[in-house]
Amino acid sequence: MTDNKDNKQELLRCGLRLFSSRGFDGVSTADIVSAAGVTKPTMYHYFGSKEGLLEEILHNHYGNFISELENAASLPEDIALTFFRFAKVCFDTARRSPEFFMLRAGLMMRVGQDTAYLAAKPYIDRESAIIKQFFDTAASHAGNIKGKETMCTLSFVGTINATISAYLQSGDESIISDETIYKLRQQFLYGIYS
Amino acid sequence: MTDNKDNKQELLRCGLRLFSSRGFDGVSTADIVSAAGVTKPTMYHYFGSKEGLLEEILHNHYGNFISELENAASLPEDIALTFFRFAKVCFDTARRSPEFFMLRAGLMMRVGQDTAYLAAKPYIDRESAIIKQFFDTAASHAGNIKGKETMCTLSFVGTINATISAYLQSGDESIISDETIYKLRQQFLYGIYS
DNA sequence: GTTCTATTATACCGAACGGTATAATGTTTG
DNA sequence: CAAACATTATACCGTTCGGTATAATAGAAC
Numbered sequence A, B: 001m002t003d004n005k006d007n008k009q010e011l012l013r014c015g016l017r018l019f020s021s022r023g024f025d026g027v028s029t030a031d032i033v034s035a036a037g038v039t040k041p042t043m044y045h046y047f048g049s050k051e052g053l054l055e056e057i058l059h060n061h062y063g064n065f066i067s068e069l070e071n072a073a074s075l076p077e078d079i080a081l082t083f084f085r086f087a088k089v090c091f092d093t094a095r096r097s098p099e100f101f102m103l104r105a106g107l108m109m110r111v112g113q114d115t116a117y118l119a120a121k122p123y124i125d126r127e128s129a130i131i132k133q134f135f136d137t138a139a140s141h142a143g144n145i146k147g148k149e150t151m152c153t154l155s156f157v158g159t160i161n162a163t164i165s166a167y168l169q170s171g172d173e174s175i176i177s178d179e180t181i182y183k184l185r186q187q188f189l190y191g192i193y194s
Numbered sequence C: 001g002t003t004c005t006a007t008t009a010t011a012c013c014g015a016a017c018g019g020t021a022t023a024a025t026g027t028t029t030g
Numbered sequence D: 001c002a003a004a005c006a007t008t009a010t011a012c013c014g015t016t017c018g019g020t021a022t023a024a025t026a027g028a029a030c
Helices: A006-022 A029-036 A040-047 A050-072 A079-096 A098-108 A115-141 A149-170 A178-192 B006-022 B029-036 B040-047 B050-072 B079-096 B098-108 B115-141 B149-170 B178-192
Strands: none
Touching: A006 A029, A006 A040, A006 A050, A006 A098, A029 A040, A029 A050, A040 A050, A050 A079, A050 A098, A050 A115, A079 A098, A079 A115, A079 A149, A079 A178, A098 A115, A098 A149, A115 A149, A149 A178, A149 B149, A149 B178, A178 B149, A178 B178, B006 B029, B006 B040, B006 B050, B006 B098, B029 B040, B029 B050, B040 B050, B050 B079, B050 B098, B050 B115, B079 B098, B079 B115, B079 B149, B079 B178, B098 B115, B098 B149, B115 B149, B149 B178
């Protein structure tokens, strides 16, 4: 009986789980293959290197996430709707794949020349650009945002990340409910439209 | 001529710098002592272990930071003032010691059982408790906060961290100016008092 | 049944890891 | 000057690291 690509998927799963909980440098290739029930040459056959495994994990999960963000930004002139959609995509992704969001959070907050950070940087930059572009467009439709674009972007991203982080630590799904989005949006837009 | 405790300070400095840019697991003891211009036994003489070095770094910087946060929370019933003071402490600390804030950011966003994260957890929890207690007290003085305490805490912390992160990446000090604090406070309190 | 190809297991590599035993230093104290 | 001390350098420990050479295995095609 051949496991075929089963082992590859198992390696991707275990890699994500371990990287998210102990960091890229905190996990050894031996840990990963042991968790996946295979041996090292199998892993190097599929991914070429430890970094290659990380890159494929990022490509899969971060790629999806960014696609959904881009879809959510299809009506940027509707600020309230896009706000909701953005938050919804983030919360849904965090609920569906908490480990990806842990990994993403750990990589986002790095500033130096860490290998793993460099691999994630293109995705992080793209994500930031989508949010920033939304607030830039929004500023041209709601004059009172003008001059606050950067602050709005930072506040939005920071709030969403902190909220998801609280969910990941507690496991309490009510933290990332639609109701939370409504409350956040209300607070956020009241501040803007003042 | 004796360098005396000079080497210890140099080790603390280099440790902070390297840990903040490449992460605890991404830095070797050889890297640290090489940067500090000493040898490994010197480092193990002072700190006992690589983790001991991290703990002393955290004790020094995080201890100061938390003390200042506690001072800033001395008048919790004055919401606007305390908001300003909290943000001011964070921004000033980030300006004075950006490397500490990078290190803190990288450690805060971890969820698993990483060694470095466990060393930082007491400080992170204490910090969260101070902010949370402020919003709890504030809720008893401003009824419209009631029920939003957690959300306010998350939003505040997330926004501050994202703002500082943007400053650390760009180096643009205007991002963490007093003017930014005023804008953030206005947006924040308008949302709350609605 | 044999050849071909893709995948896996065994066993191992040199380098780097965190950490240390030993002893030589320089400085302080008597 | 000599004893006591804190600090440092040399040299090395066993282990783990990321990565690989080699070959056994299994299924597909003929």
